[in-house]
Amino acid sequence: MAPRASPPDLTQLVADHHAVLYRYAYRLTGSSADAEDLTQQVFLIAQTKLEQVRSQESVRAWLFAVLRNAYLKSHRKKIPLPAASLDFDVESIPAEPPTPDQIDGEELQAALDDLPAEFKVVLLLFYFEHRSYKEISEQLDLPIGTVMSRLSRAKGHLRARLFDRSAEPQIRSRKTTARVQ
Numbered sequence: 001m002a003p004r005a006s007p008p009d010l011t012q013l014v015a016d017h018h019a020v021l022y023r024y025a026y027r028l029t030g031s032s033a034d035a036e037d038l039t040q041q042v043f044l045i046a047q048t049k050l051e052q053v054r055s056q057e058s059v060r061a062w063l064f065a066v067l068r069n070a071y072l073k074s075h076r077k078k079i080p081l082p083a084a085s086l087d088f089d090v091e092s093i094p095a096e097p098p099t100p101d102q103i104d105g106e107e108l109q110a111a112l113d114d115l116p117a118e119f120k121v122v123l124l125l126f127y128f129e130h131r132s133y134k135e136i137s138e139q140l141d142l143p144i145g146t147v148m149s150r151l152s153r154a155k156g157h158l159r160a161r162l163f164d165r166s167a168e169p170q171i172r173s174r175k176t177t178a179r180v181q
Contacts, residue, residue, distance in 0.1 A: 010047055017063050018043075024064065024128055028071045028120060030113035038074075042067045064129055065139065068121060075117040111161040119154040126151055 021042055026035035045066050053062050112120060125131045125139065133151075137144040 010043070010050065013046060013059065013063070014043055017060060020060075021063055021067055024124065025067060025071070027109070027112060027124055027128065028067075028117075030109050038067060038071060041070050045070065061129075068125070068139075072117060072121060107162055108158075111158050114161065115154055115157060119150050119157070122147055122150040123154040123158075 018039065022035055022039045025038040026032065029035050029038060042063060046063065053059055112123075115123065121140070122136055125136045131139070133144050133147050136142070136147045140147070
């Protein structure tokens, strides 16, 4: 058996990955303070579990997984999402695809904040980490159909929220579970 490589230096990990982890945490939490706390938590966990890193090439993916798991763990303690809040009107999706220059960063973050954690994580894994459906399915231990459904609903919610001002978002956050009629 080949000897294990020495664990990466924590100081170098922070220098190399802090900015990208903070941006990801900010998109998940929607708050600078929460993103800072979550990013700090990732590096505290990394400090105690650096021996889990198998290779230098996988450090970034490992840190993303630690961040995602810490975020999800903090949300599991909250009130469960009622199934009734997952209703989504497919007809509310605009026909014209959005262009990136039409998106305001604050509006995007507000729309992301409206998404329940289960939808937000799938969306960010797909777009931020560039994971495939299969990889997301394996990482979150979900059926691939569930991943595809959550991604589709999350994208539809964002489209409705960002580009169809007259449409009321159909996916509700945990804070607002009543559907607007």
